[in-house]
Amino acid sequence: MMESEVSVLVGGPAGAGISSAGQVVAQLLGRLGYRVHMYLDYPSRIKGGHNFAVIRGSGGQPGAIREKMDFLLALNQETVGLHRHNLAADGVIVYDAGEVKNTSGIAVAIREILAEEDAPAVMGNSAILGAFARAAGIGWNLFEDVLRLSIPKAVALNLAVARRAYDAAEEHERVPVLDRPVFPVFSGNEAIGIGLIEGELANYFSYPMSPTSNIMHFLAGLQEEAKIRVFQPESEIAVVLMALGCAYSGTRAAVGTSGGGYCLMTEAISLAGVAELPLMIVLGQRTGPSTGLATYTAQGDLYFALNGGHGEFPRLVAAPGDAEEARAWAVAGMDLSWKFQVPAILLADKVVCEGMFSLDPDKILKRRQETPSAESNSPYHRYALTGSGISPLRFPPVKGEVIRVNSHVHDTDGITTEDPELTRAMAEKRWKKERILEGEIEEMDPVNILGARESSTALLCWGSSKWACHEAGEKNGLRVVQPVVLSPFPEKGFARAMDGIDRIITVETNETGQLSRFIREFGYHPDDTILKYDGRPFTVEELDTRVKEAVS
Amino acid sequence: MKGEDLYSHAQVTWCPGCGNFGVRYALREALLELDRDGIPVENVVIVTGIGQHGKMFDFMNINGFYGLHGRTIPIAAGIHIANPDLRVICIAGDGDCYAEGLEHLVFGAKRNLDITVLVHDNRVYGLTTGQYTPTSPFRFRGRSTPDGSREHPFNPLELVLTSGATFIGRGYSRRQEQLKDLIREAVLHRGFSFIDILQICVTYNDMTEYYNSHIYDWDQDDLGDFEAACRKAREWDYDTEAPIGLGLMYRSGKETFEELCPVPEQLKPGERAALVRKIMDERR
Numbered sequence: 001m002m003e004s005e006v007s008v009l010v011g012g013p014a015g016a017g018i019s020s021a022g023q024v025v026a027q028l029l030g031r032l033g034y035r036v037h038m039y040l041d042y043p044s045r046i047k048g049g050h051n052f053a054v055i056r057g058s059g060g061q062p063g064a065i066r067e068k069m070d071f072l073l074a075l076n077q078e079t080v081g082l083h084r085h086n087l088a089a090d091g092v093i094v095y096d097a098g099e100v101k102n103t104s105g106i107a108v109a110i111r112e113i114l115a116e117e118d119a120p121a122v123m124g125n126s127a128i129l130g131a132f133a134r135a136a137g138i139g140w141n142l143f144e145d146v147l148r149l150s151i152p153k154a155v156a157l158n159l160a161v162a163r164r165a166y167d168a169a170e171e172h173e174r175v176p177v178l179d180r181p182v183f184p185v186f187s188g189n190e191a192i193g194i195g196l197i198e199g200e201l202a203n204y205f206s207y208p209m210s211p212t213s214n215i216m217h218f219l220a221g222l223q224e225e226a227k228i229r230v231f232q233p234e235s236e237i238a239v240v241l242m243a244l245g246c247a248y249s250g251t252r253a254a255v256g257t258s259g260g261g262y263c264l265m266t267e268a269i270s271l272a273g274v275a276e277l278p279l280m281i282v283l284g285q286r287t288g289p290s291t292g293l294a295t296y297t298a299q300g301d302l303y304f305a306l307n308g309g310h311g312e313f314p315r316l317v318a319a320p321g322d323a324e325e326a327r328a329w330a331v332a333g334m335d336l337s338w339k340f341q342v343p344a345i346l347l348a349d350k351v352v353c354e355g356m357f358s359l360d361p362d363k364i365l366k367r368r369q370e371t372p373s374a375e376s377n378s379p380y381h382r383y384a385l386t387g388s389g390i391s392p393l394r395f396p397p398v399k400g401e402v403i404r405v406n407s408h409v410h411d412t413d414g415i416t417t418e419d420p421e422l423t424r425a426m427a428e429k430r431w432k433k434e435r436i437l438e439g440e441i442e443e444m445d446p447v448n449i450l451g452a453r454e455s456s457t458a459l460l461c462w463g464s465s466k467w468a469c470h471e472a473g474e475k476n477g478l479r480v481v482q483p484v485v486l487s488p489f490p491e492k493g494f495a496r497a498m499d500g501i502d503r504i505i506t507v508e509t510n511e512t513g514q515l516s517r518f519i520r521e522f523g524y525h526p527d528d529t530i531l532k533y534d535g536r537p538f539t540v541e542e543l544d545t546r547v548k549e550a551v552s
Numbered sequence: 553m554k555g556e557d558l559y560s561h562a563q564v565t566w567c568p569g570c571g572n573f574g575v576r577y578a579l580r581e582a583l584l585e586l587d588r589d590g591i592p593v594e595n596v597v598i599v600t601g602i603g604q605h606g607k608m609f610d611f612m613n614i615n616g617f618y619g620l621h622g623r624t625i626p627i628a629a630g631i632h633i634a635n636p637d638l639r640v641i642c643i644a645g646d647g648d649c650y651a652e653g654l655e656h657l658v659f660g661a662k663r664n665l666d667i668t669v670l671v672h673d674n675r676v677y678g679l680t681t682g683q684y685t686p687t688s689p690f691r692f693r694g695r696s697t698p699d700g701s702r703e704h705p706f707n708p709l710e711l712v713l714t715s716g717a718t719f720i721g722r723g724y725s726r727r728q729e730q731l732k733d734l735i736r737e738a739v740l741h742r743g744f745s746f747i748d749i750l751q752i753c754v755t756y757n758d759m760t761e762y763y764n765s766h767i768y769d770w771d772q773d774d775l776g777d778f779e780a781a782c783r784k785a786r787e788w789d790y791d792t793e794a795p796i797g798l799g800l801m802y803r804s805g806k807e808t809f810e811e812l813c814p815v816p817e818q819l820k821p822g823e824r825a826a827l828v829r830k831i832m833d834e835r836r
Contacts, residue, residue, distance in 0.1 A: 030836065149834065184835030198828055202818055203634065225827055227816035229633070234659040238626040241619070245630020248597075248617050249638065251818075253630070267620055275617075361832040396615045396638060397594040406609070406618040407602075415562050416610045416618065 001070050001090065004059025006034065006136075006175050009083055010128070011052035012075030014045055017125040020150065021073070022053025023185075024129050026356045027146045028138060029057030030185040033178030037062040037322075037467070038185075038356035039537065044210070044294040050078045055356075059178055063322045063357065063467025067541045070173070071136065073128050074100050075110075092172040094131050096124060106135050106169050113164045123161045126151070130162030130169070137174030140166060183358040188348060189214040191323035191359060192256075192282055195330025197226050198364070199280070202251040204230045205239040210294050211353040212256035212284040236261035240268040240279070247277040248405055250395030252334060254280035259288050259301050266308040269343050273313025275405040276341040276383065276391065276430070280333050285349040285463075287535040296535030297350035299463055302514040305347045306487050312427075314434030316344040316441075317487035321448070321466025323357035325484060328365045332444065335368035340390060340437045347486070349509075351464035351537045365444055381412040385425060389432030438488035446490040447497045451480035457503040457551065460526065462486065462515050465507050468538040472547045478505075491522055503527050505550050509537060553587055555580050562610040571725030571752035572604060575672060576611060578723070578731035579641075583614070585736050586639075596639045596739075597631055599624045601653070603645035603679050604753075605672035622653025625660040628667045629809075636666070636810045639739050646673040650686040650708060657708075661715035661744050663809040668738045668745040671708065672725075674753035675790075682756040687790050694756070708748050709785040713778075713802060718743035720781065720802040724763060725751040730799060737800065743808050750796070763796065770797040776804050 006029060010021045019040055026038045034057030043049040054065040068088040074080045074095040080103050087093065093105030098112075108131040110124045117123075126147070133143040143166070144159060151158050186194070193215050196204065206216040220230040233239050236257055243253035257265065262283050272279040285301045287293035305317050316336050320326035329346055337344035377384070377392055380401040384391045391412075396403050404414030409426055411417045448466070451459060451473020459480045461469045466482050473480040481497045483490065498504075504526040506516040513529040520526075528550045532538055538546075558580045566572045587593045596614055600606040602621035609618040615638075619627045624642035632640045642649075649657055649671050660669065676694065677683040684692040684701040687708065691700030713720055719741040723731035731749065738745035752760050766788075774780040781802035788794040819827065 027835070182836045184832045186835060194828055194831060198824060200818070200824070203630075222831075223816075226824075227819050229813060229816070231633075231813070233626065233629075234655050237623065238629075238656060238659070241623050241626035242630035242633070245599075245617070245627040245632075246634040247630075248627075249631045249634035251634040253634075268623075271620055361829075395635075396597055397592070399592070399594050401594070402613055402615055404609070404616045404618070406616075407620060408618060410618075414616075414618075415560065416607075 001173055001175070004178060006057045007066050007069045008055045008071040008073065008132070009052055009069045009086060010073040011050065011079030011083060012125070014042060014049045014051050015047040016051070016075050017122055018042070018051040018053055021125040021129055022055055023356060024146060024150045025055040025132065026185050027150060028133065028143065029055060030358055031142055031146060031182055032057070032138070032175060033180040033182060034058060035061050035183065035358040036185050036356065037065065039065045039351065040354050042295055050082065052079065052083070061467065064471065064538060064540050067539050071132055073132050075124055075128060077101065090173070092135060094128060094135055094169070096128065106131055106172065108165050108169065113161055117157065117161050117164065119157050119161050123158055126158040126162040127165040130165035134166045134169040135172040137171045183360055185356050185358050186323050187214065187354060187356050188323045188326045188352040189354065190218050191327040191357070192330045192346065192348070193218040193222070195327035196254050196280070196334060197222070197228065199331040199334025200252050201228055201254055201334065203243070203246050203253040204228060204255070205233060205242050205253060206256045207232060207236045207239050207261055209258045209261050211286055211350040212258060212282055214354065215256045215282060236264040237268065240265040240281070243279055244268060244272060244277050247279065248395070252278070252338065254282065254334065256282040256284070258284050258286050259304065260291065262301070262304065262308055270309035270311050270313070271407050272343045273309060273311065273315065273430070274409070275407055277405060278337040278341055279343040280337050281343065282346045282348065284353040285347070293535040295350070297464065297537055298510055298533065298535065299349055299465070299508050299514065300510045301347070302462070302486065302518060305345050313430055314340070314342050314437060315487055316342060316437065316485070317347055318485050319347040319463040320352060320484060321463055321482060322352065324359040324363055326352055327359065328363065329484065332365050332368065336437065336440070339368055340433050341393070342433065342437070347463065349464050368440065382414045383410060383412045383426065385412060385429055388436050389429040434488050438490065441485050441488060441490050442492050446483065446485035447493040448482040448484060449479065449497050450482065452477045453479055455479040456500055457505065458498060458501045459505050459507055459547065460515065460519070461507040464537060465509060468540055468543045469507050471540050472543045475544055476547050476551060478547065478551070486518070489522060494522065498524065505530060505547070507538070507543065509533065553584060553593065555584060558583055558593065558613050560611055560613040564611050565607065566604060567755050569754040570604070571674060572608070572672065574725035574728050575670070575731065575749055575751060576608060578728045579608070579612070579735055581732040582735035582739070586739055591639060591739070595637060596641065598641050598643050599628045599631065600643045601645055601648035603648050603677070605643055605645040605648070608643045622648045622651065623656065624649065625653065625656035625667070625669065629660065629665050632665065632667055633810060633813065633815070636815060640667045641739065642667060642669040644669060644671050646671055646675055646687045647677045647685040650706070657712065658715045661712050661717035661746065664716055664718055664743045664806050666742055666744070666808040666810050669747070670735065671748050672751045673708070673748050674751040674757055675759070676753050676757035678753050678756060689791050705790040707785060707789050709801060710782070712746045713781055713785055716744070717746045718804045718806050719745035721747045721800040722798050723747050723749040724767060724798055725749060726760070727798060734800060741803065743806055766794070766796045767798050768795055770799045770801060772800060775800060775802060778802070
């Protein structure tokens, strides 16, 4: 085992609870003081097929997985066949003795344990987890505590199964406890859900689609406590329009989708643009085009996020690189979309959405104030032309006032117009808002600098490539620059982050280098691009090799 | 409040003789009566689609959301579930609501959303100058179907009835008193209220003589009888020669979506922060 580093892979057939098993391992490592990242790899089916989760604990900040595993937890032969080469020299395979043949390591008699405890087959994952905890030298009490929190039902039976496997296994190598404060571990989807609640969400609308469905599931489970409503309408078109209806009535709403659903939403995004209605969209990218790889990742929708919807109008696009950033920008997206009455898009991907991350609960951006209300402003003009371009918001019912929003070009009262002067004035009003929004963004640390800050070569990345780049940057002495906000683009913050850079290498999980093209618009010309477009994220080792090739 | 107060200053751009004038008048009179009966006009929101009907947004002086073609119902749903005190009236067209946005009509009825949908059914696209719609008769000669359309119309009343609407009626733009009563009752009804309004398009599909010679008033005795409503709905299929019933066709009581899904009072900032702390603490 490397110092302050531990990697675990758990694999098995779909339906065997691999995702939950991975989450238990992630929580366990988190409780031992590690910062944790989990990557989940699964095909788009409910039963059958091979699933695996890789969980990495680190004394640093992991946001990417490593290729060598200290523990390989195998519920089927395929796990060993596919991942044996990932086992570190001093690593160990913990395996289901009934399923896996011709291997060495720690055998767990799962079939016998389940039979003796009269437990269903799905509890095999509790057995393998028990054996893992023992092999990793994790005390039973801590393990029991985590298992209790992670398993929703039949806790006693799961614990009994796990205990038998725990007692039967032997310790392989103790995973050392790190002396660091314990951070909670969340999936990006959960972190986004938390951020939306903090951003005063009242209604969440979504149509099921990987990789953002779990935001809906997470929030649905919190409806009572958080006093929110979660609703699944007939299509993404209905989803986004219901959110706009809520905005008109004066309550905050958000929606979540992936590329295909975002396609259906674009007409309404354009409507939000001209009608100046707040709208919060979580766009979780997956491999395209079209249905693509439904459960795998990509950063293929940067331009789509920036441009989806006809016509020209300002919007916020923020691309978080991990759960902590996703939470922070979910809150900021809610606030800024309300303050500026623009669509806000949180551009995540499968790795950020369904991956798990440790997050610092106190790391949150300063809240942004809403537009002052127009209580004393009578007669009310919904689209009053102001110095900032932001018109005061009021919501029906208001006695004696008429409140209109309009998808057409409109006058200050919201009545349709074709007048050229008003058409120009309303366009300029919208762009005034963008300039002020950009100024506000510049105050919000919209560009991260990671890796070796003093270097004159930059690894330029966005979204989920953040932490793989950070490690490659540190190892190879390269600065990493990650713009979190892509619209309005924080040109000043970006220029500061790029100060002294004479060579730019972009790193993205897409085919055409979208960020690479995008920054040319601002006068930056990348020298190299490192691209990956097989649906999988960069591993630490893989990116290190690719970076070395690029700089040599 | 006077009737003129409900009309805006915007210049009216419908053709002279357009059935929309009659619908606008009936809506205005219904809103005046509702205002007198305790539903103040500021509590009413109209949501319009795109089409000649949509201009009602500009020509009325009440709260409104001028939306997208075919999409009045999900917008209205959002407005109403966020604030159930608002009475939301969708003003839609037949191309709009029966073609581009048909799924929302079916789901609005299925959920028994407590909103009202008025469909200005002139059975032709007016704004885009004369193409066939889902309720145009078979062999309708429009600009996209010079030899006559090859589709039979569907029957919106039958569709909405089987989808779960709890208030269904048919009006006629030249029968404004009846239409006014229908609209008022539709707004007062708790649940999904739907009125198909036979609206004259003087330019592209003038059915005045046909309607005048075929209409009669439905009896109002068995409004809660689903089977009787089916028979009424099927009497005229929007295609073949038959008497055309007008008035309220069906009314029943059923839990509304909003009643099943009440608006919770939002958390206060301190409560929200405490909840987030609790969620965080459960994970460490």
